[in-house]
Amino acid sequence: MWSSKFLFVVLSCLVFHFPSDTSSLVQMPLCNHHDASALLSFKSLFTLTPPGPGWCAARTGVLCHPKTESWRNVTDCCMWEGVSCDTKSGHVIGLDLSCSCISGELHPNSTLFQLTHLQTLNLVLNDFYDSPMPSGFGHLLALTHLNLSLAWFTGVIPSKFCHLSKLVSLGLGTNNGLTIEQSTLEKLIVNATDLRELNFDYLDMSLIKPSSLSLLLNLSVSLVSLRLQNSSLRGKLDNAILCLPNLQYLHLSKNPDLEVELPKFNSSTPLRYLDLGPIPQCMGNMSQLNYLILRSNKFRGEIPSSLFNLHHLIHLDLSQNNFGGEIPSSLFNLHHLIHLDLSQNNFGGEIPSSLFNLHHLIHLDLSHNNFGGEIPNLFGKLRKLEVLDFSVNNLVGQLPPSLFGLTQLSYLSISENKLVGKIPDKTSGLSNLFDLDMSDNSLNGTIPPWCFSLSLLFSLKLSGNQLTGPIGEFSAFSLYYCDLSYNRLEGDIPKSMFLLQDLSELTLSSNNLSGLVDLNNFSNLQNLQYLDLSHNNFQSLDFSGDNVKSFPKSAAQLYHLDLSNNHFHGRIPEGFNRMADTVTFFYLSHNLLTSVGNLSLLWKNIGYLDLSFNMLEGDIPVLSSTVDFFSISNNKLTGDISSALCNASSIEILNLSHNNLAGKLPQCVGTFGKLLVLDLQRNHLCGIIPRSYLEIETLETMNLSGNQLEGPLPRPEYINASQLYNDSVKVTMKDSDMELERILTTFTIVDLANNRFEGAIPAIIGELKSLVGLNLSTNRITGFIPPNLGGLENLEWLDLSSNMLMGEIPTALTNLHFLSILNLSLNQLVGKIPTGKQFDTFQNDSYKENPGLCGLPLSKSCPKDEKQEKDSETFHHDEQFGFGWKPVAIGFAFGMVFGTLSGYIVFFVWKPQWSIYFVDGILNQRSRKKSHRTNANTRQHNEGR
Structure with missing residues (x-):
């Protein structure tokens, strides 16, 4: 998943083809002294971000490389990294500083703009600190290739850009609120008659009328790539732009106010890559493909049958539209397809068997539609399949056996359907499976052993079925995410589960699991962040071992612990106090616990603590200042509301109802500036309601019924009631x-x-x-x-x-x-x-x-x-x-x-x-x-x- 995102971003940034540096192949003259001085002066005005996670890595997953570190006054600038020189004059004609760790403001009078012989300039993926786009770029009249995408420029594109009449490739996409005016765009299109590649992704073009875009038809001979994604375009676009004779890549997605009617394509249309849906999953040699992306726009009319005349099409994405009916039969003439995405539409009917004749498919996504009937047992024809998603449909029947023979499959999701029957006990494939999701169906029987033995499995989701029996023993330990909740699983937690050292989220709630919960065992799960064992039949807790002191061990520590709705009884073990200081959400409600001890005293970061519906006795526990939700209602607490409650100054929800608390209300509660809900009903509190309670501006709910209090009612303003509390x-x-x-x-x-x-x-x-x-x-x-x-x-x-x-x-x-x-x-x-x-x-x-x-x-x-x-x-x-x-x-x-x-x-x-x-x-x-x-x-x- 990460690699596909990386490839897409790299393609987005580097789609423009800059000439290769061949300077080292011939005898180079010495660098022009004026140009060398200009480059050194340019370098001196910026700082270099150290290679590693930072500006460039955050956007591409690639470490930046400080190319300008090689620039020294004692060496020939033509030999500097990223610099190309003319073989005769020695003038700098090429400068490639893409992803070069450059940070700082680019001033309008920068010496960069003195390099008047520049033909190619690439500053993509640097951080120019929200610098206004300098007009100096318009002085570099020799430029043929200019890429300023992802460089964090802002403001209005200067009108002098229209002077760059020799441009072949221009990239201004994905900056920060960069805007282009209509007159600038029109003059640029008229002057730059040789433009082949134009990237205006995420550029604010809200001032541009569709008639101005129609001027692109003047570039019918030259234009090969046009990127206008998320550019605030509006109005009706002339669909003749989609039929430019040499256009291979067109991206118009995320322009919800733009209307485009699909034209009639013919077999001579040069498109090889067609995408009318969401961000494509990049794979294989995608850098060699050509694109048409019309994602998330207002299309009119039906899918034209001529679309399927594109016999050389490799990638077809029609997702996130309103196409309906059955899959057009002419689709199956696209024999070269490797990527087919029809997700998030209204397609219906059964999945046609002829779909499985597309033998080259690697990616197949029919999710979020209305497909019904059974899944054809024809996956033996799709041996190359790596991604399969049939989730969120109305599919019925049993799982087809041939599905489990796909040896290349890495992602499989058939969740949220109406599938029944057992999961096959054996599989001849799935050895490369990374993500398995069969949740929210009606599958029954036991979980087959192979689910616990896939060596590459990262995510296992089988929740919301009718699976029975015990959880099997794990023989592979690559799992990061495991959700087996809402089934009928029985028995203990298998010991091998505690060997999953990469496990981050474990959800076993709403089953019939029983036995002892010993968090000593969980101490091996060093990356565990989310643990939900609620709504089971666990009988007792054990935190007596020394290992609990280090549970969990890693920096990514447990923040969510839900042990509610079990049969835990007795005193909450002191071991809880030695657990994780990073726990934020902790649920122990609906058990049979009798004593809380000083549970929360040492939990420095706890924010959500629910101990309600137990049999807890004694005083209210001391609360941390980080608590914003605390409920200990429906217990047997006695005594006063201790002043120790005053530590919880950040609390938003406080529920002490249905106990045996007595005494007066503490004055400090009236100073809680974030309090939304105060529920003290059904206790034995007495005295006058403190005046400060009447002045809590954030208060939405205050329930003091069933006590012996007196005094005036506070003012309630019910405008945005809390989502954490049900009155x-x-x-x-x-x-x-x-x-x-x-x-x-x-x-x-x-x-x-x-x-x-x-x-x-x-x-x-x-x-x-x-x-x-x-x-x-x-x-x-x-x-x-x-x-x-x-x-x-x-x-x-x-x-x-x-x-x-x-x-x-x-x-x-x-x-x-x-x-x-x-x-x-x-x-x-x-x-x-x-x-x-x-x-x-x-x-x-x-x-x-x-x-x-x-x-x-x-x-x-x-x-x-x-x-x-x-x-x-x-x-x-x-x-x-x-x-x-x-x-x-x-x-x-x-x-x-x-x-x-x-x-x-x-x-x-x-x-x-x-x-x-x-x-x-x-x-x-x-x-x-x-x-x-x-x-x-x-x-x-x-x-x-």
Whole structure:
């Protein structure tokens, strides 16, 4: 994979053919003194980056070579590396400083521009520090070959470039925001009539009109290579450019605003390399090939049948387009193809058997399409195949046996299909396999031994199948990546797995593995970075050995460790404290651990620590200052929230809920400048909420319910809810307590249920227009139901059950068009139940245990001559609210995920208005930011939960 990228970059940079230096073959005159002086002065203004990883290596994988080190005043400049001289005059006519470790700014008055006899100049792959493109290049009128690609120039290409009328090859591609103006381009094309090679890749040509590009047709005789990749071209391009009689290489990819209609090709078209898709995988003698690349553009029309008249075509890439239907049969006339990529389209039907007549294929990619049916068992005809990718299709049936006889195959991916059956036990090929991916199918049976014995295998992915039995013993040890998760594998981790010294990522989660996990064994995996053993049946942990002190050993140390959802029990071993200082993500949740000890004290770099859902007792562990996520919820912790928590000043998510913590809230939490979520619900905390908690600007969720706290509620702004935390609220619906999690943005809820509220429902609640759900059940609420609740036009569920409400049910509630859940049971309501609209859909359980109610759906009919007093109709908005209430939980759901704020507040007598305005202001602020919710979407979201 790396080598193909390297070849492509080298081709991109060195595609222009500079004349060979033949100066050493003839008797050379002494170098022109003026030219030598200019070169030495040019050299003195730059620093040389040492050979090694750096500017050049980062782009090509090749070490730069400081050619100018050989330039000395005591030697003839014609003998200097990279310098070519005229055989008669001694003038410097060629300068090749490509990838020469040069760093520094190229000044406009550089002595380089005094070399007026230069014919070839190559400065590709150096670092000129964002220098503006000097106009001095335009003074070198003798230039025929100029390559300034990948040299980190910036600014606007000077108009004097159009004076270079002798240019044959020009490369200005892949610089930093380099721009060309329309007038400069037009004059350059008109003047440089002998241009054969033009590289404007990644050049900003947004100011260029397609009509200006059409001037390239004037170069129909000379132009051989044209590179315009990712150049911000827009508009409709004349497709005659694709038919220039001598054009062999055309690259127009990554111009999403450019429209090109494919022309009709004929058998005389010189193209040998056709690429309409993503970056090609370079291979073999690609430097000898010619290209047509129209990747990621707006093509119109169908693939013309004339495309397949290119009988000499070697490389065909149509990927990342919208071509559909079946593969055209005329494709199989391209007998010379070695590279075929049809990926990321909408091709369908079965894979045709005639495809396997392309005997020269080395690379075959049909991934990300809609191919169905079985895979033909005809791979014996494709003996040269090195890359095969059929992933992300709808292929069915079993794996064809001939697939496993390909001796040259290095990459095989058939993931994300519907393949069934067993993986063949034996194989006569695959000895060169580097990457094997058969994940996300329905393969069954055991993993065959050959999967663990391929000497060159780098990546093994078999996850998401139905594989059973034990993991076999490894007899080859080249693996870097191993994913066997989401299967039905059983037994212990094989001992031979701990000999995979190159292994970096190991995922064995979601299986039925069992036995002892001894990290002493993992100490041999010196390059291990990612270890996931979660969701298995491991019983115990062992970190008692001395080897754990050095686990892992190398610089590329473990950063992700997931041991959650097993059956680990007892105390977390002290050996954890001697493990890796570089662990960032650590999961030990959903086990049976009873003691945490001083686990995190020595973990200097831990950022994500999840110990939730265990049986941990004692105090909260001391946290590192690097922790940004800490959850130890659903355990049996006791004691105060220690001031040691204050070390975690960078924390974003803090969840200590569902424990037995007591005491007051520490003041320091209010100083955590990054805190997004604070969840302390269901503990025994007491006292007043510190004022600093109300001033945490980043806070999205604060849940303090189920404690004995008091004080004012903080302001919540639910704009960008955290993706690391799922808020929840418990709601009573139809006599069932439901925990709502991952609530959609369409929900806005007030939940005051299961407390000891007293007094009447304040009528001002009817002004909370954003409400979707209102739950006041299981309190001591008296008085009447305010009629203006009928104005809550978005309300979908209303639960007022288990209170002491009296009077009639207001008929205004029949105006709640979205209401799908209603519970008024266990009150003292009287009179006839309203009818019409949504009320006709509710059953008896919405009204039970209200002896004074009558009418449908109850069996008790209403006396015709009985006239109920309309107490509820005389209810007025300024009725006073009795505020001797106990602390309550308030849930508000909104944001990208459901945001819950459950805080405790003491409402004082005569002050209902302030409280409701406060809540209403929050809800309306969020409501203004939401789009209008339709009835259908609301029902769909609500029913889905």
